[in-house]
Amino acid sequence: MKVPFMDLKALHESISDEIQAAIKSVVESCAFAGGPFVETFERQFSAFCQCDYAVGVGSGTEALWMALLALGVGEGDEVITVPNTFIATAEAISFCGAKPVFVDIDEHSYTINPELIERAITPRTKAIIPVHIFGQMADMDAIMAIAKKYGLFVVEDACQAHGAEYKQRHAGSIGDAGCFSFYPGKNLGAFGEAGAVITNNPDLAQKIRVLRDHGQHQKNDHGVVGWNGRMDGLQGAVLSVKLKYLTGWNQARRDNASHYNSFLSDIKEVKVPGSRVHNKHVYHIYSVRVSNRTEFMAALANKDISCGIHYPNPVHRQKAYMELGCAQGSYPVAERCANEFVSLPMCPKLSVEQIEYVSQQIRQAL
Numbered sequence: 001m002k003v004p005f006m007d008l009k010a011l012h013e014s015i016s017d018e019i020q021a022a023i024k025s026v027v028e029s030c031a032f033a034g035g036p037f038v039e040t041f042e043r044q045f046s047a048f049c050q051c052d053y054a055v056g057v058g059s060g061t062e063a064l065w066m067a068l069l070a071l072g073v074g075e076g077d078e079v080i081t082v083p084n085t086f087i088a089t090a091e092a093i094s095f096c097g098a099k100p101v102f103v104d105i106d107e108h109s110y111t112i113n114p115e116l117i118e119r120a121i122t123p124r125t126k127a128i129i130p131v132h133i134f135g136q137m138a139d140m141d142a143i144m145a146i147a148k149k150y151g152l153f154v155v156e157d158a159c160q161a162h163g164a165e166y167k168q169r170h171a172g173s174i175g176d177a178g179c180f181s182f183y184p185g186k187n188l189g190a191f192g193e194a195g196a197v198i199t200n201n202p203d204l205a206q207k208i209r210v211l212r213d214h215g216q217h218q219k220n221d222h223g224v225v226g227w228n229g230r231m232d233g234l235q236g237a238v239l240s241v242k243l244k245y246l247t248g249w250n251q252a253r254r255d256n257a258s259h260y261n262s263f264l265s266d267i268k269e270v271k272v273p274g275s276r277v278h279n280k281h282v283y284h285i286y287s288v289r290v291s292n293r294t295e296f297m298a299a300l301a302n303k304d305i306s307c308g309i310h311y312p313n314p315v316h317r318q319k320a321y322m323e324l325g326c327a328q329g330s331y332p333v334a335e336r337c338a339n340e341f342v343s344l345p346m347c348p349k350l351s352v353e354q355i356e357y358v359s360q361q362i363r364q365a366l
């Protein structure tokens with residue numbers, strides 16, 4: 001049985017008429033760059049996140065970068081984050097002129113270990129970026145308490161966590177800002193590149209709106225040096241359609257994860273992902289840990305099962321960040337997990353039969 005890592009085509013087939021109609025209305029109105037379709041989506045997405053404002057931008061990377069810029073992060077500042085993330089989290093810090101400072105993760109949730117944050121804080125620390133990796137939120141109460149104590153900003157990297165919750169509060173809505181990616185494969189994906197920042201702070205929202213539009217607060221009046229970071233109208237329209245289905249799709253991912261958990265729970269060589277009781281995990285990625293990953297993945301590939309690795313090399317061990325001088329062993333939990341993670345096929349359209357087949361093949365492979 002062929003099991004793709006994810007099946008976007010199947011996901012879109014069921015809503016194809018609605019998507020076509022949305023695209024047609026953008027084409028007919030020619031509102032391609034920013035404009036009414038983006039504004040409508042911003043209103044809908046902020047309401048979905050139970051947050052006051054959403055500002056649509058070009059990508060998740062740009063959302064992180066502009067949120068940090070708008071908070072005044074710049075040259076000489078340090079921003080704390082984790083090494084087990086997509087490199088964009090660190091790039092956004094670097095592109096502000098600031099320095100990423102890594103903190104190791106918790107062994108079970110794979111999110112930042114709050115007990116290790118305080119020792120990483122220096123007089124130059126300006127912000128913390130917790131990453132809600134794989135679709136599970138970091139321990140926000142502990143993080144917000146530390147941020148308050150030291151006067152730091154918190155920018156949530158919610159690029160993998162659309163609709164995730166922590167104690168009934170939505171991903172992105174707890175910190176000063178929350179950043180989302182709508183890269184096609186994310187839980188809420190555009191038909192191309194897109195992203196958004198959400199916030200409850202009206203001044204911050206306004207600063208980001210100005211930054212994404214060449215620093216102009218009104219036409220031809222450029223008060224600050226900005227950038228072209230607008231969201232496309234087509235993406236806004238497609239996202240408005242797909243947002244209506246996000247809760248159902250997230251529930252399907254959660255059901256799929258619990259099927260995997262029950263099929264795999266008695267295999268002692270496989271560590272299934274943990275979800276904290278107060279968290280609503282949305283399983284952007286369902287990552288298990290195994291000790292012999294290469295053979296494991298080869299055996300599954302042999303059975304037409306596509307897996308992934310998120311991410312094989314933590315950010316501090318990437319050549320791009322060698323200058324930070326973080327030796328092997330600096331972040332032992334993140335490094336150990338990076339060596340063991342295997343992302344199994346996961347998407348809303350995965351069937352129980354497929355999940356059972358993958359689980360059976362895992363049993364055989366071991």
Ligand SMILES: *Cc1c(COP(=O)(O)O)cnc(C)c1O
Nearest residue numbers: 059060061086088159160181183
């Ligand atoms: C996808 C992702 C990003 C970057 O988003 P893009 O839209 O691809 O720029 C940032 N952080 C994390 C954790 C991500 O998964």
